[in-house]
Amino acid sequence: MKAQRAVAHRPPRVRARTTSIAAFVVLAALIPTTASSAPGTRETDVELPYVCTLPSGPLAATARITAEFPERAAAGEAFAPSGVTTSVQLPAEAVADLAARGAGEVRAATRLEVAVAQGTAGAKATWRGGAEPVALPESGPLTLVSKGDVPSVVGRGDGDLTFTAGALSIDLALDAANPPAADPAATATAAHADAAGPGSGSLTVDCTLAEDAPGQGLLATVPVGEGGSPGPSGSPSPSRGTGESGESGESGAPDPEARGDREDGRSDGSPEVLETAPGAAPDRDDVPPCRYDEQTPPTDVSLNAYVTGYANVNKMDGAAYLPPSCLLIEQGLPVDGPPDPEHIIFDTVSWANFHYQGRKQTPPFPSTFLSFDFAPVKATMVLEQTGPIRIDSRIKLRLSDFTTVTDTYVRAPLVAHVTELEVNGTPLDVGPDCRTETSLTSVDPDPAHHPGDHLVLYGRGEQLIGQEATGYLLLSGGTLSGETSIPAFTGCGTADGEDLDRLLTASVSGPGNHIKQVQGQTCAIAAPVFPTPETPGQCTEDLQPYEIPVAER
């Protein structure tokens, strides 16, 4: 992902510097860690040898890692490598392994352990990436190209900050292309396989850095502070999203002494946590509570659930990450739908509200990035409701074969509100009312019955007789998607009276922005289902949603 297009939308240089920073900060709130190709960065392009364990045994592979790092950072300054791409080339033997499992196409997600070290202090980050599905080649090697955002890092003192690649895990989702000849015996213990059936399933391939890797896997060195010499104290730390802050790196860490300080990583010298790395389910401690209370008492049809996901911002060629947000839902009662000669139809209207600290909004979602002059910037936004969220579900039972389908439309009137900005730790006031003029809008499939501006998300659940239900269902969750236009911004201005509306509108507002949200299993307050050997948990003991969903791109 690149930010050059945003650059093209920047105003002439006659604008004040604060204006430029503020504008870019807001944009960056929508696209964490996607700044790239800016002056003052340098690109890392490293090809490393790995040994990957496949069902047939260990095989040599290569991983090419490209990313952009700042040429220099200040002590205490947050930054994140941008444009991180991991290209893994698996040999033909690996392709044969996958083909033997009936796969014709694979979708890969990568997890690269990266040791971050400064002097004797170390920390470990996980760089996650996702790849588009690729067909298995008929001959030759298989190349998987994954991309993703990575956690921010703060160097606590002066000295070189090193990034060193370690273990690499590749999660493969296998899809059949042709009738397979799956061999269950091919499921070796070394590779974790979970075949869902012939020609489909999943496989995790663990790879270790080869002993002869150049530089022992060193990816980049970023000088921090005035000098480049190692500093005496402080542990660099990635964001909490890794869940591993404070741990020293893998064997690839340049300084074997790094382990000595691993326990100190969360000491008083630890940096502020900046963002949650996408791709992993956050800990419950890291998500806002989602429960009914005295101000919002439950009824006998009350449900709650978390929702999380991404919203693209086309003009920025990037995506905003919405962290798990609480929805309180009043489940509707199904009523008979319209007559249909081929189906029995039930319609249900449910209503929902976001719930965050008593307000009908998402939690603030902070994002951190580097502006062009590498001042660390933290921006915060919320999505605020301007009315209740309506959820229309239609169950259609086909009489000919008893196939049942549930189509669900979620209509949410939501404005995007920029609440806070910090540049280099200094708050920058954009005013209390910096938000989109109207709700995010979508083309409604039934505008006559659903007038007004609102976002529309759609999900479909389906069940063939005798088989499991799949897809999105309000009660059990799933993926909702849609497309939205981001309206013009209004009310955005600095304390000295500078108007930022036009700048934001030109840079962010526009049509065709894809949204993908994942809703978790609901908890029914009046009929809670707790985890048992027979039942997956739907509710925690204090009646919060048991499931915290993971955002998907």
Added chain:
Amino acid sequence: MKKNTRRSAIVVCAAASALGLAVGPSSAVPSTVWTVTPSPAAFKATNVGNIVLTATIPMTCTVSGAEGTMNSATGNPGDVADITTMTFGSSASPCTSVLGNVTTTSVVPWDVIAVDYNASTGVTKGHIGNVKAQVTAGACKFTVVGKASATYTNSTGVLAVSSVVGDLSVSSSPAPVNCGSVVTTATKPTFKGNYAVKVKSTNAIPTIVGSNP
């Protein structure tokens, strides 16, 4: 009402297509002695293929199981087994429907009732009796009660449950709540699926033989 008629038709149709349903002529002389081997003995049963519960809309369970004790019995019908544990779904594989995940809690004991034995095929016909299960899908809750027609085949150890319309009903006390028009007391649920029965201690297939000495 027209729509109700159509719904009944669906259930009938679904029942007729069920696996293992073998409604045939009764034996000339009804069995009054039911010899279960071994007896008494603890048994366990696990599903073979998916279990489908239908209450207007189908619900599928990929995991289901039963445990209990079996005993030889006399009389017709004969109570040849008590089911003391009956589960639908697991923590990893909940039962699903287009409403969402469905949780079914069985109120046991259930009974296995033998009615007719065909000596030439080794198949016992009868039903699962005293069925009672509380079903929830989100805020929708209802209770299913009644029986479910079934057959047991000695050669395979398969208990084929295939209820017919009228076997099961939706309880009016407690009545369904928050299910709207999908599930009402007029709904005719069905329960279909096959279970492999084993003697718990030996994994052997038990047999049921009916006779009239």
